[in-house]
Amino acid sequence: MEYTSTRNDQLSVQAAEAILRGIAPDGGLFVPKQFPSLPVEEVLDLSYPETAQKVISLFLTDYAPEFLRKAAEQTYGGERFAQKAGYVSPVGDSGMYSLELWHGPTCAFKDYALQLMPKLLVQAKEILGDTNVTKILVATSGDTGKAALAGYADLPGIKIAVFYPNEGTSEIQRLQMVTQKGENVAVYAVQGNFDDAQTGVKRVFGDPAVAERLAEKGEKLSSANSINWGRLVPQIVYYFYAYAQLVRQEVIENGERVDFCVPTGNFGDILAGYYAKRMGLPVGKLICASNKNNVLTDFLTTGVYDARRLFYKTESPSMDILVSSNLERLLYHITGDSKKVADWMAQLNQQGHYQVDHETLAQIQEHFACGCANDEDGAQEIRRCFEKNGYLMDPHTAVAWHVAASLRTNTAEQPCVILSTASPYKFPASVLAALGQSVPADEFEALRTLEEKSGMPAPESLRVLRGQTERFGQVISKEEIRQVALSL
Incomplete structure (x- = not known):
């Protein structure tokens, strides 16, 4: 299968190159040129690893089928996800x-992609005969960072x-991030919010001088954020598996x-549902649930994307x-218009906002519904x-649960699956407060108290964080990300 850029549809690459590059040379994102068909009957009786191989092989046609089979089994089989990969719970x-x-090693949905993606990237280098050191830069709002660090730690030929x-x-x-082990990993706190970190990383990727200096040393940049196609394709799998x-x-x-x-x-994550x-998966509406930072709710309602607004730190930081x-x-x-998309992205970058035409908005609304919930709404839902x-x-x-419930008029409607993206034990203080309990000042005391309240043990990977050495504590500006990329 061939991939092109959202900003230049004359570009054409195979999956391995799209995954290795991360971002297209023009700053756009790689997308498949067509959508393969997958009848649900073909996955109804498959295990999660088998479903993963089935879905992913349709997109990564330049990867050997046997490699994808082994990679899927190694990633999702056995105890890697506590035998609950893609588990759907009635509530x-x-x-x-x-x-x-959240049953994976870092207790968040990012594990589904970032336990597999390192294997895909290493194989991409082999397919393309690439012997450069790959430097991966990751901006994270919380969960991606740890999942990426865990996936890429100590892999040869890679720094992150x-x-x-x-x-x-x-x-x-x-x-979870600052205690990560591995000789090839580094972690930095960035002054500002996630958008500042993400903007800093994107600027580095778009800087030809950085690429030139790295090339002189036999190094190339890549990304593990969801801007990388290798992050998105594994997330399509659990939609099929949940439906089955x-x-x-x-x-x-x-x-x-x-x-x-x-x-x-x-x-x-929601875009994977659109894919x-x-x-061919019989999906009704894809409901986009936002917190108080409701830029997407406004866009999906009005067609105006306006990032010129107050930024709120909430109880749902990711x-x-x-x-x-x-x-x-x-x-x-x-x-289907890369020039139109490039123009909108230029407006966003230069002016902080853009507006799509009525026809585009109407087509988006055929697939997507939306809603938002503030911290109080989420706490009440918990x-x-x-x-x-x-x-x-x-x-x-809880944000998603509140939005989904508010859009349902009666229980006889078609089923709604809410994607539960993180373990409640990653946010013990917030969850305890929502339950009306007093919250200990110490995070791990809060975790223990939540265990007692719920009667369920916290994941061991979170409990063992207590007392581990913090390896990284440097705080930098977004402008300093460039120097990190050069010196990593």
């Missing part, structure tokens, strides 16, 4: 289901630097539509984003769901 009798995507907003993550998220579970459990018959509600920041729909990079991909798929159903969720999942 009450409201027709709403929780797709629990992660940049997170200073004081913009939960303490557990921060500790509902069919097997006789919740629906094959062919009936299912809505999916996604807590959304950078628009990658699944374009491949969604604290004003510039949602993957929306660019959707705009290309809807319009408490209500725990008291009513005994089900515990994190603040990001």
Whole structure:
């Protein structure tokens, strides 16, 4: 399968090159030139690793099938996801289901992509005969950083630097990153918010002088953010697997539509659902759930994308984003016009806003619904769901749950699957407060208290963070990311 750029549809590369480059030379994002078809019947009885191989092989046609089979089994098989890869949990009798995507090694949905993507990148280098050292720069709002560090730590020929907003993550998220082991990893706090970190990284990728200086040393840049196609393609899998579970459990018959509600920041996770729909999965609405940073809600309602607004630090920090990079991909798929997309992105970069035409907005609204929830809404949802159903969720999942519930008029509607993107134990203080409990000042005491309240143990990978040595503590400006890229 061939890939092109959202900003220049004359460009054409294979999957390996798209994954290795991360971003197109013109600053656009790589997208597939067509959508393969996958009838649900072909995955109904497959395991998660088998489903992953089936979906991914349709997009990565330059990778050997046997490599993809082994990679999928090594990533998702055995105990890597506690035998709960893609697990769908019914919650009450409201027709709403929780797709629990946090049973992986770092307790967040990013594991689904970032446990597989390193294998894809190393193989891409082999396919292309690339012997350069690959330098991976990652901007993170919380979960991507740890998942990327865990996936790439100590891989030969690769160095990785992660940049997170200073004081913009939960303490557990921060500790997961700054205690990461590995000789090829580095972590930096960036003054400002996630958009500052992401903008700094993008500028480095778009700087030809940086590329030239790195080339002189036999080095190249790549990305592990969802701007990289290798991050998106594994996320398509769990939409198919979740749907197949509902069919097997006789919740629906094959062919009936299912809505999916996604807590959304950078628009990658929900975009994977759009790809699944374009491949033939019977998806009703893709519901984009935002927190108080509701730039996407406004865009999907009005067609105006305006990042010139107050930035809020919320209890759902992984969604604290004003510039949602993957929306660019959707705009290309809807319009098929790379020049129009390039113009909109230039307006966003130069003026902080753009407006799509009425036809484009109408086509987007055929697939997407939206809503937003503030911290109080999310807290009420955590408490209500725990008291009513005994089900515990994190603040990001709670935002999506609140939005999905508010859009449903009766329980007889088609099922809605809410993507639960992080373990509640990654945010113990927030969840305890939502439950009306006193919150210990120490994060790990809060975690222990939440275990007692819920009657469920926290993931071991979070418990063992206590007492681990913090290896990284440097705070930099976004302008300093360039120097990090050169000296890493």
